[in-house]
Amino acid sequence: MAANSSNGDHVASKQPPLPSPLRFSKFFQSNMRILVTGGAGFIGSHLVDRLMENEKNEVIVADNYFTGSKDNLKKWIGHPRFELIRHDVTEPLLVEVDQIYHLACPASPIFYKYNPVKTIKTNVIGTLNMLGLAKRVGARILLTSTSEVYGDPLIHPQPESYWGNVNPIEIRIARIFNTYGPRMNIDDGRVVSNFIAQALRGESLTVQSPGTQTRSFCYVSDLVDGLIRLMGGSDTGPINLGNPGEFTMLELAETVKELINPEVEIKIVENTPDDPRQRKPDITKAKELLGWEPQIKLCDGLPLMQEDFRLRLGIDNKN
Numbered sequence: 001m002a003a004n005s006s007n008g009d010h011v012a013s014k015q016p017p018l019p020s021p022l023r024f025s026k027f028f029q030s031n032m033r034i035l036v037t038g039g040a041g042f043i044g045s046h047l048v049d050r051l052m053e054n055e056k057n058e059v060i061v062a063d064n065y066f067t068g069s070k071d072n073l074k075k076w077i078g079h080p081r082f083e084l085i086r087h088d089v090t091e092p093l094l095v096e097v098d099q100i101y102h103l104a105c106p107a108s109p110i111f112y113k114y115n116p117v118k119t120i121k122t123n124v125i126g127t128l129n130m131l132g133l134a135k136r137v138g139a140r141i142l143l144t145s146t147s148e149v150y151g152d153p154l155i156h157p158q159p160e161s162y163w164g165n166v167n168p169i170e171i172r173i174a175r176i177f178n179t180y181g182p183r184m185n186i187d188d189g190r191v192v193s194n195f196i197a198q199a200l201r202g203e204s205l206t207v208q209s210p211g212t213q214t215r216s217f218c219y220v221s222d223l224v225d226g227l228i229r230l231m232g233g234s235d236t237g238p239i240n241l242g243n244p245g246e247f248t249m250l251e252l253a254e255t256v257k258e259l260i261n262p263e264v265e266i267k268i269v270e271n272t273p274d275d276p277r278q279r280k281p282d283i284t285k286a287k288e289l290l291g292w293e294p295q296i297k298l299c300d301g302l303p304l305m306q307e308d309f310r311l312r313l314g315i316d317n318k319n
């Protein structure tokens with residue numbers, strides 16, 4: 001890699017080396033510079049932790065902190081291989097990198113519905129900006145998509161009501177299924193974080209009707225492992241990354257209740273429109289192409305998340 005210039009952009013490798021202290025190479029030998037958009041978020045910050053474990057990686061995070069938080073990255077702030085930029089991906093970003101993990105976009109319904117036009121801009125313009133950057137600097141890019149694109153599945157033949165099936169372009173696309181773990185926003189609004197926070201606070205668990213709808217929950221470290229394998233391998237996407245263990249929301253509520261607070265009630269509340277009735281990833285492709293499969297079962301992952309929520313909510317062990 002070429003050396004850093006003072007504005008963070010690369011200079012051509014032909015140029016003479018920069019004087020100290022602008023040369024990071026005085027402190028370390030980096031040979032992979034990685035941009036993580038949305039790196040201050042829940043999944044992003046866990047990905048950054050994993051990337052930073054490799055001493056050959058230099059990590060740049062771009063995040064506008066709409067749902068992410070500097071707190072998630074506090075252990076890396078000031079580290080010579082780490083850089084944090086307050087940046088909204090709907091604006092162009094010019095940095096010289098080898099890989100781009102493009103995660104930036106609110107993922108929880110209450111946040112992405114807050115300003116739907118901005119969410120569309122983030123997805124469309126943000127992704128165009130990152131594709132443009134990848135093309136300009138010759139970086140490998142991985143886009144994190146979502147299981148939400150499958151909607152409520154419909155098959156053959158296609159009536160007008162069928163919502164379509166896009167042909168993703170040839171970049172690495174991880175289709176992420178419901179992920180959970182430490183550092184999720186406590187007020188994130190998604191089901192696992194809601195139930196854990198409610199159980200810890202002694203509030204009723206809000207199961208949205210009918211409660212028989214299913215989801216498959218993947219622990220964040222498994223997901224991050226899948227993302228890194230997808231980036232490192234030669235296959236593109238889309239590739240489903242999720243845990244095939246499927247639970248109804250009532251089952252999830254019962255599990256959380258039993259684990260955290262058997263005193264709390266489970267109450268059925270109104271659901272939002274178009275909530276998919278079932279969701280479970282087929283991970284054949286990830287197994288074959290990436291040699292990946294989740295290792296952490298829900299019953300093992302929930303206690304790890306509970307610990308983190310207890311600390312952040314200031315609730316002692318055992319209510």
Ligand SMILES: O=C(O)[C@H]1O[C@H](OP(=O)(O)OP(=O)(O)OC[C@H]2O[C@@H](n3ccc(=O)[nH]c3=O)[C@H](O)[C@@H]2O)[C@H](O)[C@@H](O)[C@@H]1O
Nearest residue numbers: 107109146148177178179190191194206207208213249275
């Ligand atoms: O976590 C994810 O991967 C996905 O989460 C959400 O999709 P959704 O599956 O609807 O996630 P939740 O909001 O956690 O809802 C899951 C199920 O739990 C139910 N739910 C949610 C919250 C709650 O308090 N109670 C409850 O029963 C919902 O009705 C739904 O059936 C987002 O819409 C996606 O962008 C994101 O990719």
